[in-house]
Structure formats: C-alpha cells, structure tokens
Amino acid sequence: MSNKLPDVEEILEGAVKKHGLAVVPLLQEIQEHFRYLPxxxxxxxxxxxxxxxIEIYHAATFYNSLYLTPRAKHQINICTGTTCHIRGSGKLIEEVFQVLGIGPGETTSDGNFTLETVNCLGCCAVAPAMVVDGKYYGxxxxxxVREILNKIMEKAAVEE
Amino acid sequence: MVQMTLNGLRVEVEEGMTILEAARFYGINIPTLCYHEGLSPYGACRLCLVEIGPSGQSKLVSSCTHRVEEGLVVRTHSERVVKRRKMLIELYLATCPQSRVIQDLASKYHVTRVRFTPRYEDCILCGLCVRMCAEQMQGKAIGFAHRGSNRKVATPFDVKSEECRLCGGCMYICPACQSRCQGPQEEEPLCNACLNLDQPCLNYFDDNMCFMDPCVACELGAGREAKAKSRDGRL
Structure with a gap:
C-alpha cells in the first residue's frame, strides 16, 4: 500500500463502473479507500x-458499518455477545484500555486505534473473539490481546 | 372493473385502485394522516387500516397501500378496526399533543383519554414532507436519516441543502407543525373541545351503521336496537 492519497475521481470512476447505481456497494467501495465516507x-x-x-446520506447514516467521521488506522472490534461475555470479553476490553488507554467507541489521540464493541461476530465457538482490521482472533x-496490539504497533513503528 | 364487497355492499371499482380510493369514491371516509392525493401512498400512519377477508380469518391492512382485488371483502369501520384506530390516535396524541391535526382527529373519533406520557415531539415521521419535496417539488432536499428511534427528517449532513429552494412545501403539508388552537385547555395533552359524539352503534353491531359526520349518536335508535338484541338473545 502506497502512502499516496487516493485519487477521488479515479476511485469514483472505478466504483461506478463496478457497481452501477447501487448506493450501498458504492459507499462500501469508497469506505475501503478512505476508511470513512468524506x-x-x-x-x-x-x-x-x-x-x-439525500439518498446517499440516508444509506450512510442508516448502516452501522458506514462511517461519516474519520476512523483510526486500525479498527479493533471486540465481541460482547452472550458467549463472549460469559467467556470474559470484558477482560479483553480492560486489557485494551491498559495498553492503549481507550474505552469502547474511543480513538487514541494519535489516530492509530479505534476500539468498538459489537454484539456478535458470529463465531461463538472461539469465544471470546476480536477482530482487528478485518482479521479474526479467537x-x-x-x-x-496485549501481544496482538504490540505486534501491530511494532509493525507500524518499523514502517514509519 | 373489479367486483368487491365494501361494508356489506357489493360494489364495482376500477382495477388498480387502492381500497382507500375505492372507499372514498363510495363516500366512506377513512381517516388518514400520512396520505395525500398528490403523493405516493406510504402506509406509515396506519390510521387507514381496514379489515379484509372473511370474518374469522380477517386481517388488518393499510387501505392506502392495498389494491382492490376481485371478490375482496372489506370492512372499513368494524369494531376491531375502530378500536385499533382509537388506540393509534391515542399514541399519536402522546407523541405530538401540540398538533392541531392530531387533536382534531382525537375529537372526531372520540378519543377522550391519553394513557401515555406526552412526549411533545416535533415530528411524527409521517414522511409527507419528504414525499412532497421529492415528488411535487422535484427538490429531494430532505429525507430520512439515521434509523430506529434515532430516525429523523434531515438535510444531507445536517446543513442547508443546495437543492432546497425554500418553497415551503414541507411546512405546508406537515401535520405536526400546525399548532393547535389557543383554547382554555391548551396546556393539557388532550383538548377535546370539538369532541364528536361516541358512536353507539358499535356497542350493538360489529360495524358502524352509518357514516354521518359529525355522529348524531342515534340514542333512541340505539336503545331500540339494544332491546331488540336482548330479545333476540332470549329467543
């Protein structure tokens, strides 16, 4: 991934070619590039x-997975569904707070991590579960959790 | 043309009409809140609900969105329907007691109590303004945003819309914006200053017996019917 800012025209062109006038896929494609919907x-x-x-705004505000505010570089989702809750997802959230100093719904001041809780990730068999940047951990x-977060931070430090 | 039964009468209506249009064509007034002739039906307020199907397996549908079919049996003012309608009006009263349109509905359909805490919301989400803007004004400046209990009518990004031409169509059509008359009971959630008489026929029959507006509550007649009914019961 290059650090060059994505070209808006190019992205829109490609997205429209791919999805036509279907609003939600278009928004998802845009969000993939910008991490939120500017x-x-x-x-x-x-x-x-x-x-x-207004139709675009309607869809963008309707779905929880579409964001209108800038997101952090790394998205952490911790499952708080019944199974994960029983098997100690609360401790994972505490641990994230210990490492990064953020609670659910908060972003670190350097804009690197956002922590969010979700109601179910659909993988209760490996509870307690967490998703970081689309990758599942069970x-x-x-x-x-501390290890995973430290690894990501190290990697980010090396890249910089 | 389609043959259907409307409140026990066999009637012929044009194909493609909605039940609401058919009923209004035959002079039966079904109350509505989110319906307007010039706009597409939306089915949000549910005040226009009617009972369809043979009794025993009838169901309630919103007449503004349900099209007529061959052999359809419709009851627009059955006891079940009127009860639900009154409940709905009561809920709307609790949501938005400052609206004149809703107060008028309450008086007209004899809703005399509000058992819920009044909320004094600015909007009942009937969608009239959104449809007005899109369909009549070709503006598409406002629409729904967010969802569930956070759902509201908004402009894109909550700033003044570039599409808005300040035509005022949304305010013209809004039922919640019309403030109620400044009567002595203005502070109360329920005014009832123009209260209609309660229809006594529903106490004795399954359906309304007439569509007089305002209701004259045929007290004499109702009494006679009651006697007749108790006599029938004995036989």
Whole structure:
C-alpha cells in the first residue's frame, strides 16, 4: 500500500463502473479507500451519478458499518455477545484500555486505534473473539490481546 | 372493473385502485394522516387500516397501500378496526399533543383519554414532507436519516441543502407543525373541545351503521336496537 492519497475521481470512476447505481456497494467501495465516507466525496458521487445526495446520506447514516467521521488506522472490534461475555470479553476490553488507554467507541489521540464493541461476530465457538482490521482472533486471553496490539504497533513503528 | 364487497355492499371499482380510493369514491371516509392525493401512498400512519377477508380469518391492512382485488371483502369501520384506530390516535396524541391535526382527529373519533406520557415531539415521521419535496417539488432536499428511534427528517449532513429552494412545501403539508388552537385547555395533552359524539352503534353491531359526520349518536335508535338484541338473545 502506497502512502499516496487516493485519487477521488479515479476511485469514483472505478466504483461506478463496478457497481452501477447501487448506493450501498458504492459507499462500501469508497469506505475501503478512505476508511470513512468524506463529505466532499459523497457530494462528488452525487454529482457524478445523479443519485440525490439525500439518498446517499440516508444509506450512510442508516448502516452501522458506514462511517461519516474519520476512523483510526486500525479498527479493533471486540465481541460482547452472550458467549463472549460469559467467556470474559470484558477482560479483553480492560486489557485494551491498559495498553492503549481507550474505552469502547474511543480513538487514541494519535489516530492509530479505534476500539468498538459489537454484539456478535458470529463465531461463538472461539469465544471470546476480536477482530482487528478485518482479521479474526479467537480463544483470546488478555495476554493475547496485549501481544496482538504490540505486534501491530511494532509493525507500524518499523514502517514509519 | 373489479367486483368487491365494501361494508356489506357489493360494489364495482376500477382495477388498480387502492381500497382507500375505492372507499372514498363510495363516500366512506377513512381517516388518514400520512396520505395525500398528490403523493405516493406510504402506509406509515396506519390510521387507514381496514379489515379484509372473511370474518374469522380477517386481517388488518393499510387501505392506502392495498389494491382492490376481485371478490375482496372489506370492512372499513368494524369494531376491531375502530378500536385499533382509537388506540393509534391515542399514541399519536402522546407523541405530538401540540398538533392541531392530531387533536382534531382525537375529537372526531372520540378519543377522550391519553394513557401515555406526552412526549411533545416535533415530528411524527409521517414522511409527507419528504414525499412532497421529492415528488411535487422535484427538490429531494430532505429525507430520512439515521434509523430506529434515532430516525429523523434531515438535510444531507445536517446543513442547508443546495437543492432546497425554500418553497415551503414541507411546512405546508406537515401535520405536526400546525399548532393547535389557543383554547382554555391548551396546556393539557388532550383538548377535546370539538369532541364528536361516541358512536353507539358499535356497542350493538360489529360495524358502524352509518357514516354521518359529525355522529348524531342515534340514542333512541340505539336503545331500540339494544332491546331488540336482548330479545333476540332470549329467543
């Protein structure tokens, strides 16, 4: 992945070619590039496709997985569903707070991590579970969480 | 043309009509809140619900969105329907007691109590303004945003919309914006200053017996019917 800022026109062009006028896939594609849905991009999308801006805004605010505010580089989702809760997901959240100093719904001041709780990840067999940047981790202990987060931070430090 | 039964009468209506349109065509007034002739039906307020199907397996549907079919049996003012409608009006009263439209509905359909805590919401989410803006004004400046209990009518990104031409169509059509008359009971959640009489026929029959507006509560007649009914019961 290069650090070059993605070209808005190019992304929109590609997305429209791929998904036509289907609003939700378009938004998902945009979010993949920007990690959230920037207002200017949505305005441009509306101009380009002729989809009324309010329809785009409607879809963007309706779905929990579409974000209108900037997200951190790394997204941590900890499952707090029944099984994970019983098997100690609360301890994982505490551990994240110990390591990064953020609670659920918060972002670190350097904009690197966002912690969010979800109601079920659909993998109760490996509870307690966590997803970091789309990768699933199961059967976790607080020690595992610390290890995973430290690894990501090390990797980020090396890249910088 | 389609043959159907409307409150016990066999009637002919045009194909493709909704039940609401058919009923209004035959002079039966079904109350509505989110319906407007010039806009697409939305089925949100549920006030226009009617009972369809043979008794015993009838179901309640919103008449503004349900199209007429061959042989359809519709009851627009059965006891079941009227009861549900009153309940709905009561809920709307609790949501938005400052609205004149809702107060008028309550008076007209004899809703005399509100058992819920009044909320004084600004919006009942009927969607009239959204449809007005999109369909009549070709504006598409406002729409619904967020969901569930956070759902609200908004402009994109909650800033003044570039599409909005300040036509005022949304305010014109809004039932919640019309403030109620400044009567002596203004502070109460329920005014009932224009209260209609309660229809006595539903105490004795399964359906309304007439569609007089306002109801004249045929007290004499009702009494006679009651006697007749108890006599029938003995036989």
């Amino acid at each position: 207002e200017e991009v949505l305005r441009k999308l509306s101009q380009k496709t002729g989809i009324p801006l 059967n976790l202990t607080p020690g595992d």
